[in-house]
Amino acid sequence: MxxxxxxxxxxxxxxxxxxxxxxxxxxxxxxxxxxxxxxxxxxxxxxxxxxxxxxxxxxxxxxxxxxxxxxxxxxxxxxxxxxxxFTQKFLSKIITEVNREKENFGRSDKYKGKKAIVEFVSANPTGPLTVGHGRNAVVGDTIANLLEAIGYDVDREYYFNNAGRQMRVLGESVRLRYLELLGETVDFPEEYYQGEYIIDIARKIVDEKGDSLKKVEDVTYFKDVAENEIFEDIKSTLKRLKIKMKSFFNEFSLYEEGKIEEVLKIFKDKGMSYEKDGAVWLKLTELGNENDKVIVKSTGEPTYRLPDIAYHTTKFERGYDLIVDLFGSDHSATYPDVLAGLKFLGYDTSKIKVLIHQFVTIMENGEVVKMSTRKANFVTLDELIDEVGSDVVRYFFIMRNMSSHLNFDLSLAKKQSDENPVFYLQYAHARIASILRMTAGEGLERSMENLDLLTTDSELNLMRKLSHFKDELLYASENYEPHRVANYLEELASLFHKFYTDCRIIGSEKNLAEARIALAVAVQQAIRNGLKLLGVEAPDKM
RNA sequence: GCCCACGUAGCUCAGUGGAUAGAGCAUCGGUUUCCUAAACCGCAGGUCGCAGGUUCGAUUCCUGCCGUGGGUACCA
Structure with a gap:
């Protein structure tokens, strides 16, 4: 239009x-x-x-x-x-268009030939994914889906670090629990990982190795086992959400390949860094930021900024046209430093789109559930999927604007009742499937011959809505606002339910009935395509 | 203190500088001899946080203030 x-x-x-x-x-x-x-x-x-x-x-x-x-x-x-x-004649053409494009209806090739990378989740393997990571995972995957729908060739990447202090603490936490299981009295520090899963991992080591590691003080083995176990757990959780990463990028590889040294050297050679108090500082004030920041600690260990900058140089070298980074709001202060560093190194930072999503607040029985990986009192993403299923989890995380705080009412989500908007959408799809089963039994077939018979307001409104699908998808994708797709689908489903109430198929004159079937099939296709982008099932029966 | 989000109906939230600000849930009422009532229809509910400014026109853009969350580390 x-x-x-x-x-x-x-x-x-x-x-x-x-x-x-x-x-x-x-x-x-x-x-x-x-x-x-x-x-x-x-x-x-x-x-x-x-x-x-x-x-x-x-x-x-x-x-x-x-x-x-x-x-x-x-x-x-x-x-x-x-x-x-617009005329009825023009509006009804959308039905033949949907029929022609089928699963491609709504997609476009505007960005065909362009390559994009979406970095998301990127949680270090120190514990199971929490509900907070869930929002990042689902939003990131959906954005990747949307970019694909407008023509991008998209790679999904998970960046992680299995070295450094966090992981040492993890290894030490497991070692202490191991000793505990062997009957030793240990002083378990409060800042160590308190979660139940640490004990599970320690128990596994006891099962496999008995007390043979009792005297081993080096935590490497404990750390490695924990990392493997936890990463397997993270991957299985992502799989349940239908998220498939193209690659897992290990920060350590940046050291192995000398990227860190390389970047550090450039900063040094160009006088952009200096030493103070035994640490190396980056002159971010000269690049327009507020304060200079440490990039190598006095211990010789880089802070996250340096590897982050080095990591992003690889994204440029890999030839992406669009680089999307999705972070929780707790990282909002880190990216300006990284961008400034990259710009100084001569990279075109306009290719980078940093997206920040706000936190998830879990409510249960009217009370806020506090989350922390280190302390034990978190709700894991896996537990949440157990309770409500992957479809509900994905939909709840996507249906709100990512810049808003998300209130996840656990008691309500657990209900799995009709209060849940995802069922409303799925039901519309299932209802159409049911109609098709019934009408086939009546000997009625979809027909494009008499679409001019579709003239009631309910029918015209549905066709109008279908006509906007492609524009809505393009807008949602270009603006990184996946929740709009959910909003659109709810409106489409609502118009369909109204059509269902107002316009009967079985019992209407044959030509009209068969034109209405064509409209219903088109709506079903649009809902299915939309749900697919959101990673939600489109059932034929409920 | 400073930086970044957010503040819209009882609750959770949509809203691309435009026309009478919308939806779901919750409350109350109605609809089924008929393709799934997981639906549909109706009633009620609002100083769009407050105050200025820009504009023919501001919930939307700008400034200040208030409130909430996050950040402001040689943690990530």
Whole structure:
């Protein structure tokens, strides 16, 4: 629809020069009585032309050469909107379009040939994924799906660090629990990992090695076992959510390949770093940031900034056109340093899109459940999936704008009742499947021959909604706002349920019934395609 | 203190500078001889945190204030 309007406006620009001076956009009016699409072009020109916007609108309309088979009416309304109402004939074409494109309906090739990398989850293997990681995992995977839907070739990457202090503490935590299981009295420090899973890992070591490691003080073995166990657990959780990473990038490889040294040397050679108090500092103030920051500690160990910068240089070297990083808001302070460093090294940081999602608050029985990996009192993502299933988990994490705090009501989610919006969507899909089973039994078949019989408001509104699917997906993808897809699908499902109530199929005249089946099938396809992008099942029966 | 988000109906939240600010849940009422009532329809519910500013027009953009969360480490 927008495509057609852009076309006739381009024609009009030849006659009305002033149309070139503004950006003409079309939006969907809130009130359906205002037509299918509308533009505020005339209002934007009031100042420039010093004329009444309604007069300008009149002039624009007089210069629009439109086909009356496509546009039913073009009218001026309110302060100077131009409203466009499309014909039934044009609207119903969407049904044949869906039928033609099937599982590709909604997708586009706008970014075909471009390569993108989406880095997400990136939790270090120190414990099971928590509900907090869940939001990151689901949002990241869905964004990757959306980028693929608009043509990108997308790689999903998980970045992690299995060296450093965190992991030493992990190894030591396991060792102490191991000694405990062997009957020794140990003093287990509060800052160590308190979770039950540490004891499970220690028990496994006891089972396999008995007390042979009792005298071993080096934590390497304990650390390695813990890392493997935990990583297997993380991977299985991701798998349950249907998340498949292309690669797991280990920070350690940056040291092995000399990337860290390389970057450090450049900073040093170009006078961008200096030593103070035994540490190496990066002159971030010279790059426009607030404070200089340490990149190598006095212990000789780099802070996360240096490997992060080195890591990102590999993303550039790997030739990506778009580099998406998804972090929780607790990382919001780290990326400006990394970007500044990369910019200094000469990389085009406009290719990097840093996305920050806000925290998840878990509510249970009206109370906030506090989460911390180190302390024991967290809800794991796995437990959550056990309770409500992968579909509900994915949908709950995606249905809100990532910039808003997410209130996850555990008691409600556990209910698995009809209060849950994901069932509403799935039910619409299942209901159509059921209709198709029933109508087939009646000898009715989908037909594209008489789509002009679809003239009631419920039918027209459904066709309008379907017509917007592609634009909605493109907008959601380009703006990294996956929750819009969920919102759109809920609206589509709602319109379908209304159609179901208003327009019967079995019992209607044959041509009408078969045209309605065609509409229902198109809706089902759109819902299925949308749910697929969200990673949610589209069941045929519920 | 400073930096980044957020603040919309009782609750959870949509809302692409536009027209009468919407949905779900919760409350109350209605709809089934008929393709799944996991649905549909209706009632009620709002100083869009507060105060300024820009604009023909601001929930939307800017500034200040208040509130919530996060950050401000030689933790990540």
């Amino acid at each position: 927008k495509h057609y309007l852009s076309k006739i406006f381009d024609e009009a620009k030849k006659k009305l020069e002033y149309l070139n001076e503004i950006e003409i956009s079309f939006s969907i009016p809130n009130n359906p009585e205002h037509g299918d699409l509308s533009t505020n072009a005339a209002m934007l020109l009031t100042r420039k032309l010093k004329k009444n916007p309604r007069e300008i609108a009149r002039e624009i309309i007089d210069n629009l050469a439109f086909d009356s088979d496509i546009l039913e009416s073009v009218s001026i309304a309110g302060p100077g909107f131009i409203n466009f109402k």
